[in-house]
Amino acid sequence: MTISEITRESLDVALLRKQPGHKYDHGHALILSGGPGQTGAARMAARAALRIGAGAVTLGVPPAAQLETAMQVTAIMLQRVPDGAALSEALKDSRINALCLGPAFGLGARAAEMVKAALAAPHVVLDADAITLLSQDADLRAALHPGCVLTPHMGEFARLAPDLAEAAKAEGQGAKAQAARDAAARFGFVILLKGPETIIATPEGDLRRHRATQDRATPWLATAGAGDVLSGLITGLLARGITPVEAATLATWMHAEAALLHGPGLIAEDLPDLMPQVLRDLGV
Secondary structure (H helix, E strand, O other), X not given: OOOEEOOHHHOOXXXXXXXXXXXXXXXXXXXXXXXXXXXXXXXXXHHHHHHOOOOEEEEEEOHHHHHHHHOOOOOOEEEEOOXXXXXXXXXXXXXXXXXXXXXXXXXXXXXXXXXXXXXOOOOEEEOOHHHHHHHHOHHHHHOOOOOEEEOOOHHHHXXXXXXXXXXXXXXXXXXXXXXXXXXXXXXXXXXXXXXXXXXXXXXXXXXXEEEOOXXXXXXXXXXXXXXXXXXXXXXXXXXXXXXXXXXXXXXXXXXXXXXXXXXXXXXXXXXXXXXXXXXXXXXX
16 A cells, blocks of 8 residues: 655645636635534635635525624625525536535534535535535435545544444554545545544545644644634635645645644634745745
8 A cells, every 4th residue: 555645845836826817717616604603614614715726715605694604704705505406506607616515514404405415516525514414324425426525534534434434443554544545435535534644545546644743743733623724725726626636635735834834822713814825935
């Protein structure tokens, strides 16, 4: 089993450089929000998608959360998306080429309906509650495709694939990577299995690893909302036309780099606004 290490030197930095063009030439990301009092996670993901270079970012909100969300955003657009039918209608806009849902999204019937509709999009990032819903519904899992990126931590991974999560606990080098590779092959998506050692695996067997240890240790990333920002970064890169595995790779490294730049006192809201410095340091 061959695992490629994700380092600054291994990044394809050219992918991050913007070419001249209209905003929609750089993609339109749609981030779906939870209900009232649950919009913060999606707002952070949306800001991250915008900071990483998506040409346009829209928050899809249930009507009851529209006012709350509108009071918190400026460059990010808003669209009412009350249910799965409305999401399917929104996705008829061909400019929307990447979608994110799951953070603080909820686990009810409406949420499951929205996940089903979302999986018709060409590129979808699924995190948090969306992963839990997938673990509960075989039909939803069957609709996963290679344009999907799932970003579970080990607890969510255990709900999605309990047998593989158990195998990942085995001692010895590579157990976590093998479990991630098996999950990607089983379900047909790109998986980003989070942790101090983050593993990215594709259905074709490509394996990549980022170690946030020793001189790249990022203990301040253990804060509420940090994973939501990571999902937003991946979504923004997908909107820009970057492949799922490269989007996951770049986002993982840049997410950790932003935390290292900030250091103690980091909270999740800081991460999107550190992206310009990370991009400059990469020579973008």
